[in-house]
Amino acid sequence: MTTHTSLISGKAAAIRIENLDTDQIMPKQFLHGIDKSGLAQGLLYNLRFDPQGRARSDFVLNQPQFAESRILIGGANFGCGSSREHAVWGLLQYGIHAVIAPSFGEIFYSNAMNNRLMLVMLPPDQIEVLMREAEAVGGSNVTVDVATQRVHSQNVDSQFQLSALHRQMFLEGLDVIGMTLKHRRAIDAFTTQHWHSQPWVKDVAALTCARVN
Template structure:
Protein backbone atom coordinates (compact mmCIF):
# COMPACT_ATOMS: atom_id res chain seq x y z
CA UNK A 1 0.00 0.00 0.00
CA UNK A 2 1.18 3.51 -0.69
CA UNK A 3 2.56 5.58 2.19
CA UNK A 4 -0.32 7.97 1.50
CA UNK A 5 -3.13 6.65 3.66
CA UNK A 6 -5.77 7.44 1.03
CA UNK A 7 -4.11 5.38 -1.71
CA UNK A 8 -4.07 1.65 -2.41
CA UNK A 9 -1.81 0.73 -5.29
CA UNK A 10 -0.42 -2.56 -6.49
CA UNK A 11 -0.76 -5.69 -8.57
CA UNK A 12 -4.29 -6.92 -9.24
CA UNK A 13 -5.37 -10.54 -9.67
CA UNK A 14 -8.61 -11.54 -11.37
CA UNK A 15 -10.85 -14.27 -9.95
CA UNK A 16 -13.56 -14.81 -12.54
CA UNK A 17 -16.10 -16.51 -10.27
CA UNK A 18 -19.60 -15.19 -9.64
CA UNK A 19 -21.21 -15.57 -6.19
CA UNK A 20 -17.95 -16.50 -4.46
CA UNK A 21 -19.23 -17.02 -0.93
CA UNK A 22 -17.59 -16.66 2.48
CA UNK A 23 -17.51 -20.46 2.94
CA UNK A 24 -15.19 -20.60 -0.09
CA UNK A 25 -13.22 -17.53 0.96
CA UNK A 26 -12.58 -19.01 4.42
CA UNK A 27 -13.59 -22.70 4.77
CA UNK A 28 -15.03 -23.93 8.05
CA UNK A 29 -11.98 -25.95 9.14
CA UNK A 30 -10.07 -22.69 9.62
CA UNK A 31 -12.63 -21.24 12.05
CA UNK A 32 -11.57 -23.28 15.08
CA UNK A 33 -9.24 -20.69 16.60
CA UNK A 34 -10.36 -18.25 19.26
CA UNK A 35 -8.57 -15.26 17.76
CA UNK A 36 -7.93 -13.72 14.35
CA UNK A 37 -4.49 -15.22 13.75
CA UNK A 38 -3.41 -17.86 11.24
CA UNK A 39 -6.13 -17.32 8.65
CA UNK A 40 -3.95 -16.54 5.62
CA UNK A 41 -3.40 -20.26 5.02
CA UNK A 42 -7.14 -20.86 4.80
CA UNK A 43 -7.90 -18.14 2.28
CA UNK A 44 -9.65 -19.64 -0.77
CA UNK A 45 -8.14 -22.95 0.31
CA UNK A 46 -10.10 -25.26 -1.98
CA UNK A 47 -9.32 -23.04 -4.97
CA UNK A 48 -5.63 -22.70 -4.10
CA UNK A 49 -5.02 -26.36 -3.18
CA UNK A 50 -6.14 -29.79 -4.36
CA UNK A 51 -7.50 -32.44 -1.91
CA UNK A 52 -3.92 -33.57 -1.17
CA UNK A 53 -2.92 -30.03 -0.18
CA UNK A 54 -0.85 -29.46 -3.32
CA UNK A 55 -1.09 -25.94 -4.82
CA UNK A 56 -3.16 -25.80 -7.99
CA UNK A 57 -0.84 -24.24 -10.61
CA UNK A 58 -3.75 -22.91 -12.69
CA UNK A 59 -5.22 -20.80 -9.86
CA UNK A 60 -4.33 -17.15 -10.24
CA UNK A 61 -2.86 -16.55 -6.78
CA UNK A 62 -0.50 -19.51 -7.23
CA UNK A 63 0.98 -18.14 -10.43
CA UNK A 64 4.39 -16.41 -10.11
CA UNK A 65 3.31 -13.27 -11.95
CA UNK A 66 0.63 -12.59 -9.34
CA UNK A 67 2.76 -13.14 -6.25
CA UNK A 68 2.32 -10.17 -3.94
CA UNK A 69 -1.00 -9.15 -5.47
CA UNK A 70 -2.85 -6.91 -3.04
CA UNK A 71 -5.98 -6.13 -5.07
CA UNK A 72 -8.56 -8.70 -6.18
CA UNK A 73 -10.84 -8.24 -9.20
CA UNK A 74 -13.87 -10.45 -8.70
CA UNK A 75 -17.27 -11.43 -10.03
CA UNK A 76 -20.58 -10.11 -8.77
CA UNK A 77 -22.01 -10.89 -5.33
CA UNK A 78 -18.55 -11.50 -3.88
CA UNK A 79 -18.73 -12.47 -0.20
CA UNK A 80 -22.30 -13.77 -0.19
CA UNK A 81 -23.24 -16.60 2.16
CA UNK A 82 -22.59 -16.81 5.89
CA UNK A 83 -21.62 -13.82 8.01
CA UNK A 84 -18.20 -15.12 9.10
CA UNK A 85 -15.89 -12.16 9.66
CA UNK A 86 -12.95 -14.56 9.30
CA UNK A 87 -13.29 -14.17 5.52
CA UNK A 88 -12.30 -10.52 5.85
CA UNK A 89 -9.49 -11.22 8.30
CA UNK A 90 -8.11 -13.96 6.06
CA UNK A 91 -8.03 -11.68 3.03
CA UNK A 92 -6.18 -9.05 5.01
CA UNK A 93 -3.69 -11.50 6.52
CA UNK A 94 -2.92 -12.81 3.04
CA UNK A 95 -2.09 -9.25 1.98
CA UNK A 96 -5.27 -8.22 0.17
CA UNK A 97 -6.02 -4.54 0.74
CA UNK A 98 -8.93 -4.06 -1.65
CA UNK A 99 -11.48 -6.00 -3.68
CA UNK A 100 -13.10 -4.58 -6.82
CA UNK A 101 -16.34 -6.22 -7.98
CA UNK A 102 -19.74 -5.32 -9.44
CA UNK A 103 -21.47 -6.17 -6.13
CA UNK A 104 -20.87 -7.70 -2.71
CA UNK A 105 -22.74 -9.70 -0.11
CA UNK A 106 -24.35 -7.20 2.26
CA UNK A 107 -22.95 -8.53 5.55
CA UNK A 108 -19.52 -9.11 4.03
CA UNK A 109 -19.52 -5.52 2.81
CA UNK A 110 -20.13 -4.20 6.31
CA UNK A 111 -17.57 -6.53 7.87
CA UNK A 112 -14.94 -5.52 5.32
CA UNK A 113 -15.45 -1.79 5.50
CA UNK A 114 -15.49 -1.89 9.30
CA UNK A 115 -12.10 -3.67 9.23
CA UNK A 116 -10.30 -1.38 6.75
CA UNK A 117 -10.62 -3.77 3.79
CA UNK A 118 -11.65 -1.44 0.98
CA UNK A 119 -14.43 -2.73 -1.29
CA UNK A 120 -15.00 -0.92 -4.57
CA UNK A 121 -18.13 -1.45 -6.64
CA UNK A 122 -17.84 -0.76 -10.35
CA UNK A 123 -20.09 -1.71 -13.28
CA UNK A 124 -19.40 -5.22 -14.55
CA UNK A 125 -18.05 -3.90 -17.84
CA UNK A 126 -15.41 -1.84 -16.04
CA UNK A 127 -14.45 -4.73 -13.75
CA UNK A 128 -14.06 -6.99 -16.78
CA UNK A 129 -11.87 -4.36 -18.46
CA UNK A 130 -9.64 -4.29 -15.38
CA UNK A 131 -9.53 -8.11 -15.37
CA UNK A 132 -8.47 -8.25 -19.00
CA UNK A 133 -5.82 -5.60 -18.42
CA UNK A 134 -4.45 -7.43 -15.36
CA UNK A 135 -4.30 -10.72 -17.27
CA UNK A 136 -2.86 -9.20 -20.42
CA UNK A 137 -0.37 -6.65 -19.10
CA UNK A 138 -0.20 -6.93 -15.33
CA UNK A 139 -0.14 -3.14 -15.00
CA UNK A 140 -0.80 -1.76 -11.49
CA UNK A 141 -4.16 -0.51 -10.26
CA UNK A 142 -4.53 2.60 -8.12
CA UNK A 143 -7.47 3.22 -5.79
CA UNK A 144 -7.73 6.78 -4.48
CA UNK A 145 -10.18 6.55 -1.58
CA UNK A 146 -10.08 10.27 -0.88
CA UNK A 147 -11.03 11.17 -4.46
CA UNK A 148 -13.13 8.03 -4.94
CA UNK A 149 -11.35 7.06 -8.16
CA UNK A 150 -9.90 3.89 -9.66
CA UNK A 151 -7.07 4.25 -12.15
CA UNK A 152 -5.13 1.80 -14.27
CA UNK A 153 -3.29 2.01 -17.57
CA UNK A 154 -6.53 1.92 -19.53
CA UNK A 155 -9.18 3.04 -17.04
CA UNK A 156 -9.88 6.13 -14.94
CA UNK A 157 -13.31 6.01 -13.29
CA UNK A 158 -15.21 7.19 -10.22
CA UNK A 159 -16.67 4.86 -7.63
CA UNK A 160 -19.14 5.40 -4.83
CA UNK A 161 -18.42 4.92 -1.14
CA UNK A 162 -20.40 6.39 1.73
CA UNK A 163 -18.98 9.38 3.58
CA UNK A 164 -18.93 7.31 6.77
CA UNK A 165 -16.92 4.46 5.29
CA UNK A 166 -14.60 6.86 3.49
CA UNK A 167 -13.93 8.68 6.76
CA UNK A 168 -13.35 5.42 8.62
CA UNK A 169 -10.81 4.29 6.03
CA UNK A 170 -8.95 7.61 5.84
CA UNK A 171 -8.74 7.95 9.62
CA UNK A 172 -8.17 4.22 10.29
CA UNK A 173 -11.24 3.93 12.48
CA UNK A 174 -13.50 0.98 13.23
CA UNK A 175 -17.12 1.51 14.28
CA UNK A 176 -16.12 1.85 17.95
CA UNK A 177 -13.47 4.42 17.12
CA UNK A 178 -15.94 6.34 14.97
CA UNK A 179 -18.45 6.36 17.85
CA UNK A 180 -15.81 7.50 20.36
CA UNK A 181 -15.17 10.59 18.25
CA UNK A 182 -18.58 11.71 19.56
CA UNK A 183 -17.56 11.10 23.18
CA UNK A 184 -18.16 14.71 24.26
CA UNK A 185 -21.63 14.77 22.67
CA UNK A 186 -22.46 11.39 24.24
CA UNK A 187 -21.36 12.61 27.69
CA UNK A 188 -23.37 15.81 27.31
CA UNK A 189 -26.47 13.83 26.29
CA UNK A 190 -26.06 11.49 29.26
CA UNK A 191 -25.64 14.36 31.72
CA UNK A 192 -28.73 16.10 30.35
CA UNK A 193 -30.74 12.87 30.37
CA UNK A 194 -29.94 12.03 34.01
CA UNK A 195 -30.59 15.60 35.09
CA UNK A 196 -34.04 15.50 33.50
CA UNK A 197 -34.84 11.92 34.58
CA UNK A 198 -32.96 11.27 37.84
CA UNK A 199 -35.37 8.50 38.87
CA UNK A 200 -34.03 6.30 36.05
CA UNK A 201 -30.44 6.36 37.26
CA UNK A 202 -28.98 3.35 39.07
CA UNK A 203 -32.41 1.72 39.40
CA UNK A 204 -30.95 -1.80 39.65
CA UNK A 205 -28.43 -1.00 42.38
CA UNK A 206 -30.98 0.99 44.36
CA UNK A 207 -33.45 -1.91 44.12
CA UNK A 208 -30.84 -4.37 45.37
CA UNK A 209 -30.06 -2.10 48.32
CA UNK A 210 -33.73 -1.88 49.28
CA UNK A 211 -34.12 -5.65 49.10
CA UNK A 212 -31.11 -6.14 51.38
CA UNK A 213 -32.47 -3.64 53.94
Protein backbone atom coordinates in the same frame (compact mmCIF):
# COMPACT_ATOMS: atom_id res chain seq x y z
CA MET B 1 2.61 -1.67 -3.52
CA THR B 2 1.74 1.50 -1.61
CA THR B 3 -0.99 1.97 0.94
CA HIS B 4 -1.97 4.99 3.03
CA THR B 5 -5.17 6.60 4.11
CA SER B 6 -6.21 7.86 0.66
CA LEU B 7 -4.48 5.59 -1.88
CA ILE B 8 -4.44 1.82 -2.35
CA SER B 9 -2.12 0.92 -5.19
CA GLY B 10 -0.51 -2.29 -6.38
CA LYS B 11 -0.68 -5.32 -8.65
CA ALA B 12 -4.18 -6.70 -9.21
CA ALA B 13 -5.20 -10.36 -9.44
CA ALA B 14 -8.36 -11.44 -11.26
CA ILE B 15 -10.63 -14.13 -9.82
CA ARG B 16 -13.25 -14.95 -12.45
CA ILE B 17 -15.81 -16.51 -10.12
CA GLU B 18 -19.30 -15.10 -9.70
CA ASN B 19 -21.15 -15.63 -6.42
CA LEU B 20 -17.90 -16.35 -4.58
CA ASP B 21 -19.32 -16.94 -1.11
CA THR B 22 -17.84 -16.46 2.34
CA ASP B 23 -17.47 -20.22 2.85
CA GLN B 24 -15.19 -20.32 -0.18
CA ILE B 25 -13.33 -17.22 0.97
CA MET B 26 -12.86 -18.62 4.49
CA PRO B 27 -13.83 -22.31 4.88
CA LYS B 28 -15.47 -23.39 8.13
CA GLN B 29 -12.49 -25.43 9.39
CA PHE B 30 -10.59 -22.18 9.94
CA LEU B 31 -13.24 -20.68 12.22
CA HIS B 32 -12.27 -22.57 15.38
CA GLY B 33 -10.11 -19.81 16.90
CA ILE B 34 -11.39 -17.31 19.45
CA ASP B 35 -9.49 -14.41 17.94
CA LYS B 36 -8.61 -13.09 14.48
CA SER B 37 -5.16 -14.68 14.19
CA GLY B 38 -4.01 -17.26 11.66
CA LEU B 39 -6.71 -16.68 9.06
CA ALA B 40 -4.40 -15.87 6.14
CA GLN B 41 -3.68 -19.59 5.78
CA GLY B 42 -7.36 -20.35 5.27
CA LEU B 43 -8.07 -17.69 2.67
CA LEU B 44 -9.62 -19.30 -0.44
CA TYR B 45 -8.11 -22.56 0.81
CA ASN B 46 -9.99 -24.99 -1.41
CA LEU B 47 -9.15 -22.88 -4.46
CA ARG B 48 -5.49 -22.45 -3.50
CA PHE B 49 -4.86 -26.08 -2.46
CA ASP B 50 -5.92 -29.56 -3.56
CA PRO B 51 -7.35 -32.21 -1.14
CA GLN B 52 -3.79 -33.30 -0.28
CA GLY B 53 -2.84 -29.76 0.71
CA ARG B 54 -0.68 -29.13 -2.35
CA ALA B 55 -0.77 -25.68 -3.93
CA ARG B 56 -2.75 -25.55 -7.17
CA SER B 57 -0.37 -24.04 -9.70
CA ASP B 58 -3.24 -22.84 -11.89
CA PHE B 59 -4.81 -20.66 -9.20
CA VAL B 60 -3.93 -17.01 -9.65
CA LEU B 61 -2.64 -16.26 -6.13
CA ASN B 62 -0.26 -19.23 -6.31
CA GLN B 63 1.45 -17.87 -9.41
CA PRO B 64 4.70 -16.01 -8.69
CA GLN B 65 3.74 -12.85 -10.58
CA PHE B 66 0.68 -12.43 -8.36
CA ALA B 67 2.26 -13.36 -5.02
CA GLU B 68 2.32 -9.73 -3.90
CA SER B 69 -1.12 -8.77 -5.25
CA ARG B 70 -2.99 -6.51 -2.89
CA ILE B 71 -6.05 -5.81 -5.04
CA LEU B 72 -8.53 -8.44 -6.23
CA ILE B 73 -10.77 -8.06 -9.26
CA GLY B 74 -13.81 -10.26 -8.63
CA GLY B 75 -17.06 -11.40 -10.19
CA ALA B 76 -20.60 -10.31 -9.37
CA ASN B 77 -22.04 -10.90 -5.88
CA PHE B 78 -18.59 -11.28 -4.36
CA GLY B 79 -18.84 -12.30 -0.67
CA CYS B 80 -22.39 -13.64 -0.72
CA GLY B 81 -23.49 -16.35 1.71
CA SER B 82 -23.10 -16.44 5.48
CA SER B 83 -22.22 -13.42 7.60
CA ARG B 84 -18.83 -14.72 8.82
CA GLU B 85 -16.58 -11.74 9.42
CA HIS B 86 -13.59 -14.11 9.28
CA ALA B 87 -13.73 -13.83 5.48
CA VAL B 88 -12.87 -10.14 5.76
CA TRP B 89 -10.20 -10.70 8.42
CA GLY B 90 -8.60 -13.41 6.27
CA LEU B 91 -8.39 -11.15 3.23
CA LEU B 92 -6.78 -8.39 5.29
CA GLN B 93 -4.32 -10.77 6.97
CA TYR B 94 -3.33 -12.18 3.58
CA GLY B 95 -2.52 -8.63 2.50
CA ILE B 96 -5.54 -7.75 0.36
CA HIS B 97 -6.46 -4.09 0.80
CA ALA B 98 -9.17 -3.70 -1.85
CA VAL B 99 -11.61 -5.78 -3.88
CA ILE B 100 -13.16 -4.41 -7.07
CA ALA B 101 -16.27 -6.16 -8.40
CA PRO B 102 -19.65 -5.42 -10.03
CA SER B 103 -21.52 -6.16 -6.78
CA PHE B 104 -21.04 -7.59 -3.28
CA GLY B 105 -22.99 -9.58 -0.74
CA GLU B 106 -24.72 -7.04 1.50
CA ILE B 107 -23.43 -8.31 4.87
CA PHE B 108 -19.94 -8.88 3.48
CA TYR B 109 -19.91 -5.28 2.23
CA SER B 110 -20.78 -3.95 5.67
CA ASN B 111 -18.24 -6.19 7.43
CA ALA B 112 -15.50 -5.25 4.97
CA MET B 113 -16.01 -1.51 5.09
CA ASN B 114 -16.28 -1.48 8.88
CA ASN B 115 -12.88 -3.24 9.01
CA ARG B 116 -11.34 -0.93 6.38
CA LEU B 117 -11.19 -3.46 3.56
CA MET B 118 -12.04 -1.20 0.64
CA LEU B 119 -14.76 -2.54 -1.67
CA VAL B 120 -15.31 -0.82 -4.99
CA MET B 121 -18.26 -1.43 -7.31
CA LEU B 122 -17.79 -0.74 -11.01
CA PRO B 123 -19.93 -1.64 -14.06
CA PRO B 124 -19.30 -5.11 -15.54
CA ASP B 125 -17.65 -3.72 -18.68
CA GLN B 126 -15.08 -1.86 -16.57
CA ILE B 127 -14.49 -4.97 -14.47
CA GLU B 128 -13.84 -6.96 -17.66
CA VAL B 129 -11.22 -4.43 -18.76
CA LEU B 130 -9.51 -4.65 -15.34
CA MET B 131 -9.57 -8.45 -15.49
CA ARG B 132 -8.04 -8.55 -18.95
CA GLU B 133 -5.33 -6.13 -17.84
CA ALA B 134 -4.58 -8.27 -14.78
CA GLU B 135 -4.43 -11.42 -16.92
CA ALA B 136 -2.13 -9.90 -19.53
CA VAL B 137 1.55 -10.79 -19.61
CA GLY B 138 3.21 -8.97 -16.74
CA GLY B 139 -0.12 -8.13 -15.11
CA SER B 140 -1.20 -4.60 -14.27
CA ASN B 141 -1.16 -2.11 -11.46
CA VAL B 142 -4.38 -0.56 -10.18
CA THR B 143 -4.85 2.46 -7.94
CA VAL B 144 -7.92 3.11 -5.81
CA ASP B 145 -8.01 6.77 -4.80
CA VAL B 146 -10.37 7.03 -1.83
CA ALA B 147 -10.15 10.82 -1.62
CA THR B 148 -11.36 11.36 -5.18
CA GLN B 149 -13.30 8.06 -5.36
CA ARG B 150 -11.66 6.98 -8.59
CA VAL B 151 -10.06 3.78 -9.89
CA HIS B 152 -7.08 4.14 -12.21
CA SER B 153 -5.33 1.53 -14.36
CA GLN B 154 -3.77 1.43 -17.81
CA ASN B 155 -7.15 1.62 -19.56
CA VAL B 156 -9.58 2.50 -16.79
CA ASP B 157 -10.33 5.79 -15.09
CA SER B 158 -13.67 5.36 -13.34
CA GLN B 159 -15.59 7.05 -10.55
CA PHE B 160 -17.08 4.89 -7.79
CA GLN B 161 -19.62 5.58 -5.06
CA LEU B 162 -18.71 5.62 -1.38
CA SER B 163 -20.72 6.72 1.63
CA ALA B 164 -19.49 9.79 3.51
CA LEU B 165 -18.99 7.69 6.65
CA HIS B 166 -16.82 5.05 4.96
CA ARG B 167 -14.83 7.69 3.09
CA GLN B 168 -14.10 9.46 6.36
CA MET B 169 -13.07 6.18 8.03
CA PHE B 170 -10.52 5.44 5.30
CA LEU B 171 -9.15 8.95 5.12
CA GLU B 172 -8.72 9.13 8.89
CA GLY B 173 -7.40 5.57 9.24
CA LEU B 174 -10.20 4.47 11.56
CA ASP B 175 -12.34 1.35 11.81
CA VAL B 176 -15.91 1.43 13.10
CA ILE B 177 -14.74 1.31 16.74
CA GLY B 178 -12.37 4.20 16.15
CA MET B 179 -15.16 6.23 14.60
CA THR B 180 -17.36 5.52 17.61
CA LEU B 181 -14.61 6.59 20.04
CA LYS B 182 -14.48 10.00 18.35
CA HIS B 183 -17.74 10.64 20.22
CA ARG B 184 -16.38 9.44 23.56
CA ARG B 185 -17.08 12.71 25.40
CA ALA B 186 -20.72 12.68 24.32
CA ILE B 187 -20.99 8.99 25.23
CA ASP B 188 -19.47 9.58 28.67
CA ALA B 189 -21.77 12.56 29.26
CA PHE B 190 -24.83 10.53 28.31
CA THR B 191 -23.73 7.63 30.53
CA THR B 192 -23.21 9.90 33.54
CA GLN B 193 -26.61 11.53 33.06
CA HIS B 194 -28.30 8.17 32.49
CA TRP B 195 -26.87 6.63 35.66
CA HIS B 196 -27.67 9.78 37.64
CA SER B 197 -31.34 9.69 36.65
CA GLN B 198 -31.63 5.88 36.82
CA PRO B 199 -29.04 4.69 39.38
CA TRP B 200 -30.67 1.26 39.68
CA VAL B 201 -29.40 0.24 36.22
CA LYS B 202 -25.73 1.01 36.95
CA ASP B 203 -23.56 -2.11 37.07
CA VAL B 204 -26.71 -4.24 37.28
CA ALA B 205 -24.95 -7.29 35.80
CA ALA B 206 -22.12 -7.16 38.33
CA LEU B 207 -24.55 -6.67 41.21
CA THR B 208 -26.66 -9.60 40.04
CA CYS B 209 -23.61 -11.87 39.80
CA ALA B 210 -22.53 -10.81 43.29
CA ARG B 211 -25.93 -11.77 44.71
CA VAL B 212 -25.89 -15.14 42.95
CA ASN B 213 -22.40 -15.97 44.17
